[in-house]
Amino acid sequence: MSDLFEDPQPGGNAPEFTVSEISGAVKRVIEGEFGQVRVRGEVGRVSRPRSGHIYLDLKDDRNVLASVIWKGNADRLRTPPEEGMEVIATGRLTTFGGQSKYQMVIDDIAPAGAGALMVMLEKRRAALAAEGLFDAARKRPLPYLPEVIGVVTSPSGAVIRDILHRLRDRFPRRVLIWPVAVQGERCAPEVAAAIRGFNAVVPGGPIPRPDLLIVARGGGSIEDLWGFNEEIVVRAAAESTIPLISAVGHETDTTLIDHAADRRAPTPTAAAEMAVPVRLELLSWLDGQAARLGRCSDAAVTQRRQRLRDLARALPRPEALVGQAAQRLDHCAERLPSALRAATGRRRLAFHEVAAHLRPRLLADRLSRGRDLLVRQQMRLVAALHRPVQRDRLRLSTAGFSPARLTERLRRDRDTLGAAERRLSLALQRSLRDAGAELVRGRDALATLSTRLDQAGAARLAAARDRLEGLERLRQTLGYQETLRRGYAVVRSEGAVVTTKAAAEQAAALEIEFQDGRLSIGSRPGRRGKPGPERQGSLF
Incomplete structure (x- = not known):
């Protein structure tokens, strides 16, 4: 029978187990072997969902042990676990069949010291800070509205979609994406090369140079984010001449690139919000500023x-300002013609007085009298000269002088007298010639003075006339007649101007002056007189 009926497959009669049976068996074996254990390791990723449980990883340099602290135990912990802590956890191992994995259920946890990764990270941070790479003085301000934004991240993750979506909602800008690995061994060199590559772009070239850089990655454990703690990435961020925003991990994650960047964003979405303002808010602000400017302008003009x-x-009335000046002008205008005539008469009289002494006839009479006086003086001089000669001749004759000597002496005296007469005649001619020249100069000066007097009088008269006309125009402009042309009227009672309603009610008769004439209004009944038939045309 065995030869006739062979097994279709070896071991075909082995028992069959369901998945749940296998999971339950594995669970019993693990819980039985590791019912109570104490594990030493470094706390990795820590998650606290709304349920109140705590999910964390315990790790060393080679392996990771998933762990959970139920809510009841989590509330009683003296030291909550934090990422990077080296702890000693007490609990039991169990399995989670839903994901085919084993885990440790922790009942108690106590710190055992800082983890190796955190110690290395702290040493690297201190060394780079000592070089001045994290100084606040070297950080640059972000541009208010960049034209081009460079993003260093993975092109396939949700981070780039969040950044582009937020930029599109706030203020659409041109975005250049440099794809890199955001975890693993290739992360650090690719991120550093991307930062240096964006800085090497030449302005004005075929590829636009970014005005702002964003280095972004989603959340994860410290191992996942370790590439952004590498020295090559930190130095590339510190050397960047383009302002850089670090958006690595979630708000609680901190990497060394956050210290070297010009600005740290808690999330990639927050980095997009830091990069650009909200366009609608800018437009609203602009509209508000325009409205405020209009209101301020209106208020300033109104004020x-x-x-x-x-x-x-507060200013005095125009007629009060120009009234006295106009009165003085009228007074001066009335006095001006008579004053001009009086001044001209005085000048003419002075001229006649001067000219009377310079008439040719008077000069000729004076010259004739001078000539007669000169002849008489000459005759007296000759007589005076003959008398000494006769005395000398008598004295000489008595003294024994000869006639020849006396004749010679007489001839010399006659010559001397003739020379004196000639000099006197020349002097008289020069005096007459000088007197004639002086007469001509006086006549010319008199003509010049007369011309200047006429011109000065005419100029002063024209200036006074122009000033009078200007003041008259000013008086007409500032006078109340111009006000009447704009629709106003002047109300008078018995020659006095009425300015109040009470005075008008008390007036017996009113006279209203319009632009084109005056209108008389009769007395009203019961006002300072008896009513009469002539008051039927009254306005009251």
Whole structure:
């Protein structure tokens, strides 16, 4: 029978187990062997969902043990676990069949010291800080509205979609993406090369140079984010001449690139919000500023208009300002013709007085009298000269002088007298010639003075006439007649101007002056007189 019926497969009669049976068996074996254990390791990823449980990883340099602390034990822990802590956990091992994995259920946890990764990270941070790479003075401000934004991240993750979506909602800008690995061994060199590559772009070239850089990655454990703690990445971020925003991990994650960047964002979405303002808010702000400017302009104009009205009320009336000046002008205008005539008469009289002494006839008479006086003086001189000669001749004759000597002496005296007469005649001619020249100069000066007097009188008269006409125009402009042309009227009672309602009610008769004439209004009944038939045309 065995030869006729062979097994279709070896071991085909082995028992069959369901998945749940296998999972339960494995669970019993593990819980039986490791019912109570104490594990030493470094706390890796820590998660606290709304249920209140705590999910964490215990790790060393080679392996990771998933762990959980139920809510009841989590509330009683003296030291909550934090990423990077080296701890000693007490609990039991169990399995989670839903994911085919084993885990440790922790009942108690106590710190055992800082983890090796955190110690290495702290040493690297201190060394780079000592070099000045994290100094606040070297950080640059972000541009207010960059034209081009460079993003260093993975092109396939949700991070780039969040950044592009937020930029599109706030203020659409041109975005250049440099794809890199955001974890693993290739992360650090690729991120450093991307930062240096964006900085090497030449402005004005075929590829636009970014105005702002964003280095972004989603959340993860410290091992996942370790590439952003590498020295090559930190130095590339510190050397970047383009302002850089670090958006690595979630708000609680901190890497060394966050210290070297110009600005740290808690999330990639927050980095996009830091990069650009909200366009609608800018437009709203602009509209608000325009409205505010309009209101301020209107308020300023209104305030200055009110100030002008206040100052205008404080100013005196135009007729009061120009009244005295106009009166003085009228007085001067009335006196001006008579004053000009009097001044001209005085000048003419002075001229005649001067000219009377310079008439040719008077000069000729004076010259004739001078000539007669000169002849008489000459005759007296000759007689005076003959008398000494006769005395000398008598004295000489008595003294024994000969006639020849006396004749010679007489001839010399006659010659001397003739020379004196000639000199006197020349002097007289020069005097007459000088007197004639002086007469001509006086006549010319008199003509010049007369011309200047006429011109000065005409100029002063024209200036006074122009000033009088200007003041008359000013008086007409500032006078109340111009106000009447704009629709106003002047109300008078018995020659006096009425300015109040009470005075008008008390007046017996009113006279209203319009632009084109005056209108007389008769007395009202019961006002300072008896009513009569002539008051039927009254306006009252």
